[in-house]
Amino acid sequence: MPNLKHILVLRFSAMGDVAMSVPVIRALVSQYPDLRITVVTRGFFSPFFRGIKNVAIFEVDLKTKYKGVFGLYKLYKELNDLRFDAVADIHNVLRTKILKLFFTGKRVVQIDKGREEKKALVSGKKFEQLKTTHERYADVFKKLGFPVDLSNPIFPEKIRLDSQLQSFISNSSLPVIGIAPFAAFKGKMYPLKQMKLVINQLSKEHNIVLFGGGSKEILQLNQIEFQIPNTKSIAGKLTLDEELDIISNLDVMLAMDSGNAHMAAMLGVKVITIWGVTHPFAGFNPFNQPKDYALLADTNKYPEVPTSVYGNKHPEGYEISAGSVLVEIVTQKVKSLISKS
Secondary structure (H helix, E strand, O other): OOOOOEEEEEOOOOHHHHHHHHHHHHHHHHHOOOOEEEEEEOHHHHHHHOOOOOEEEEEOOOOOOOOHHHHHHHHHHHHHOOOOOEEEEOOOOHHHHHHHHOOOOOEEEEOOOOHHHHHHHHOOOOOOOOOOHHHHHHHHHHHOOOOOOOOOOOOOOOOOOOHHHHOOOOOOOOOEEEEEOOOOOHHHOOOHHHHHHHHHHHOOOOEEEEOOOOHHHHHHHHHHHHHOOOEEEOOOOOOHHHHHHHHOOOOEEEEOOOHHHHHHHHOOOEEEEEOOOOOHHHOOOOOOOOHHHEEOOOOOOOOOOOOOOOOOOOOOOHHHHHHHOOHHHHHHHHHHHHHHO
C-alpha cells in the first residue's frame, strides 16, 4: 500500500455525477480504513456523504468566493492547509485543471472520461458497453495505489421517518414507489402524458412519491398529486437531507437518466430507468442495477439512438423517443420488482 494517508477528491458538480462517486468512495474507505478523504464539492451535495467514516467535505462556491483564477488560487491556499498527500481529480474540467497547477509536488491523478470512445458510440461507429463512470472513478484511486472492489457494495440502513416525512406516504400498508419524471434535457424524458398514465396505474396498489425541482416542475407535480390518489409530491417541500431519508425508504425508484436515479442507487434502492436519446452503454447506468432495469427507446423507430452522451443533441423528432417504451412495459417492470422484494 502506498504511503498516502489523506486524499483530496475533486468533484464540483453535477448532482448525478457527485452521487455516482458516493458508492465508490464508500467502498474505498471501507476497504482502506486508515485512509482519510476530503471531497471538494458544492455544499448542497454534502448530505450525499453523511455517515461515511473518514470522509470530510470541503464546500466550494465557485460563483462567489472562489470565482475565477484568483478565486481558485484562494481555494488552493485553503486546501493546502489540510495537509493532504495526493489529489484525485474525478471531474477533470477547466477549473480543476487550473487548480491542479498550483499543487506542485503533490501526486495528482485525473479521471479518463473516455471522450473518444463516447464519441464513437454516439456517432454509431462502435455500439458497445463502455466502462462505467463508477469504474472510471475507481480507476483514479487504483492509479494512486488503492484498487477498489465494487462487486460487494455496502449501503446505509433505511432512515426511520419522523411524523412529518411519514405524512408524504399516503398508506403505510402499501409499497412505496418514487417517481422522478424529469431530466435536464427533453430528449431524456418520458412524455409526461404517458408518465401520468403510469402513475395512475401504479397508484391503485402503491404509494407514489414524486421528485423534482424548479418552479415549473413543482407546479406540474402538485397538479398530479391533486389529480391522482395515493400520490404525494415532495418537490420544493423538503431539504436534500429529508429527500434522502424518504428515498432510503422506497421499494423502487422510477426515473430518467438523471440525478434522482443515482441518488436512489447510492442508497441501495432498486432503480428502473427510462432512456430516450441517451444509452446505458455510455456508462451512466445507476450503480449496481441489472441491465434489464434500464428500459430503452425502440431503435427500430429511432435507429440513431444514442444521439448524444448527455441528451442535449438529437435529430428532429427524437425528443419523444423515450415514449416508445410502452406504459404497460413500465408498469409491469415496476410491479415485478416490488413482487420480488
